[in-house]
Amino acid sequence: xxxxxxxxxxxxxxxxxxxxxxxxxxxxxxxxxxxxxxxxxxxxxxxxxxxxxxxxxxxxxxxxxxxxxxxxxxxxxxxxxxxxxxxxxxxxxxxxxxxxxxxxxxxxxxxxxxxxxxxxxxxxxxxxxxxxxxxxxxxxxxxxxxxxxxxxxxxxxxxxxxxxxxxxxxxxxxxxxxxxxxxxxxxxxxxxxxxxxxxxxxxxxxxxxxxxxxxxxxxxxxxxxxxxxxxxxxxxxxxxxxxxxxxxxxxxxxxxxxxxxxxxxxxxxxxxxxxxxxxxxxxxxxx
Numbered sequence: 001x002x003x004x005x006x007x008x009x010x011x012x013x014x015x016x017x018x019x020x021x022x023x024x025x026x027x028x029x030x031x032x033x034x035x036x037x038x039x040x041x042x043x044x045x046x047x048x049x050x051x052x053x054x055x056x057x058x059x060x061x062x063x064x065x066x067x068x069x070x071x072x073x074x075x076x077x078x079x080x081x082x083x084x085x086x087x088x089x090x091x092x093x094x095x096x097x098x099x100x101x102x103x104x105x106x107x108x109x110x111x112x113x114x115x116x117x118x119x120x121x122x123x124x125x126x127x128x129x130x131x132x133x134x135x136x137x138x139x140x141x142x143x144x145x146x147x148x149x150x151x152x153x154x155x156x157x158x159x160x161x162x163x164x165x166x167x168x169x170x171x172x173x174x175x176x177x178x179x180x181x182x183x184x185x186x187x188x189x190x191x192x193x194x195x196x197x198x199x200x201x202x203x204x205x206x207x208x209x210x211x212x213x214x215x216x217x218x219x220x221x222x223x224x225x226x227x228x229x230x231x232x233x234x235x236x237x238x239x240x241x242x243x244x245x246x247x248x249x250x251x252x253x254x255x256x257x258x259x260x261x262x263x264x265x266x267x268x269x270x271x272x273x274x275x276x277x278x279x280x281x282x283x284x285x286x287x
Contacts, residue, residue, distance in 0.1 A: 001251050002042040003281055004084070004227065006261035008032060008270060010065035011047045014058060018263040018270065028267050029070070030077045035271050037078040039278040042257055043114060045086035046070045053124040060122075068101055075109035082112045086202055087184035089120035091136045092129060095146035095163055096156075099170055103151060106174035113174065115147070116202050118184040119193075138162070144181065144197040151179045182225060188214045200225030207231070208253035215254040228255035234262070236276035243277065244284045 008017065009024040009032075020028075033044055046067035052060060071083040083105070088098065098115070106113040119140045120126065126133040142162040150156035150165075152174045157166035182202045183194035194201040195218050203211065208231040215226065231253060232246040250258050260277065264270040 001247050001255070001281055001284065002257045003277065004043045004045065004257050004259040005032070005036050005041055005274065006086075006259055007044045007046055007070075008261075010063070010070055011045075011061070012063045013061040016261060016263060018265055020264065020266050020270070024267065026073060030074060031267065032270065032274070033074045033078050033081065036274060037081040039275060041081055041274070041278065043082035043084045044071075044074065045084050045116070045259070047086055048088045048092075049122075049125065050092065051125060051128045052122075053128070056122065056124065068105060071105055071113075072108055075105070075112065080112075082114050083109060084114035084116045084182065084202070086116040086204075087118035087182075088116065089125075089131075090117050090140040090143045091120055091126070091131050091133070093143075095143045095150055095158075096165060096170065098147060099150035099156065099173065102179075103170065103174040104172055106151075106176055106179060107172045111174075111176045113176070114180045114182060114200075115151070116182040116184055117144070117147075117198075118190070135162075141193065141197060144183075144193075147181060148197075151181075152177055180225065182227065188217065191215070191218050195220050195224065199223075200227065202227040202259070208250050208255065211255075212253040225256050226254050227257045227259050228253065230258050230260060234260065234277060236280040237272065240276070240280045240283070243280045247281060247284055 009021045009029050047064055049064040067085045102113050119136050123133050139162045142160040146158045146163040149158040154171050154173045180199045182200035183198045184202045186203055186205045191201050191214050208228050211228055228250055230246050231249045234243045236243045262273050
């Protein structure tokens with residue numbers, strides 16, 4: 001089972017973060033990244049919101065570090081761990097903007113970018129930045145096709161319903177021949193979109209039991225990634241065997257990567273947690 005980290009500090013939803021995160025620095029985030037890198041975690045995450053309406057803060061929180069700036073810094077502090085946007089809202093951007101920005105990040109990180117994307121649900125934010133809302137589903141589908149054509153090509157060409165380009169150069173482009181594109185969301189429709197147009201599914205607020213039901217309904221391509229939260233609370237320090245059982249249950253539900261968030265009182269406690277979890281996960285192979 002591969003493990004991933006829902007990066008602390010950079011996103012803080014109400015009731016789901018530790019007290020230390022409120023005043024933490026980029027150096028604290030780098031320590032988390034370096035530790036996770038050393039321990040073999042698969043990826044770190046960073047989410048996107050541009051301008052949250054004040055009425056949404058109690059539900060979504062206020063803090064969302066920009067993924068590009070965050071990952072650019074962390075790429076210089078790590079060697080192996082990957083960087084997954086979780087997620088970028090596709091209708092907020094032209095596909096060529098994402099191809100250039102995250103293609104450059106792929107160069108900077110030596111091929112460690114995973115592009116997690118979503119359709120978006122917060123109409124007020126769409127309106128604030130002047131992004132189209134009503135056609136966001138088909139627009140996002142077209143953007144996914146355009147991204148696949150553009151991410152790893154210095155001379156991309158694409159003709160679609162919403163986006164069209166050609167006779168141009170994007171330099172640099174991604175160094176990966178095939179940048180993984182994962183689709184987020186919280187519906188069966190998001191899974192179908194991921195299976196049809198992406199390389200993985202990274203839902204939010206979807207429990208493994210629900211995901212398992214949906215995964216049975218969709219034919220998945222080969223080497224498809226499914227990122228799920230654990231099927232229960234993890235305590236690898238005091239309950240290592242129970243933690244192994246939860247990881248195994250999450251894998252049985254269809255997860256290929258378990259994405260972990262954990263609220264601790266201090267940075268030291270958080271680092272101890274991810275170290276203990278990595279050890280428990282390694283021992284699971286021998287069970």
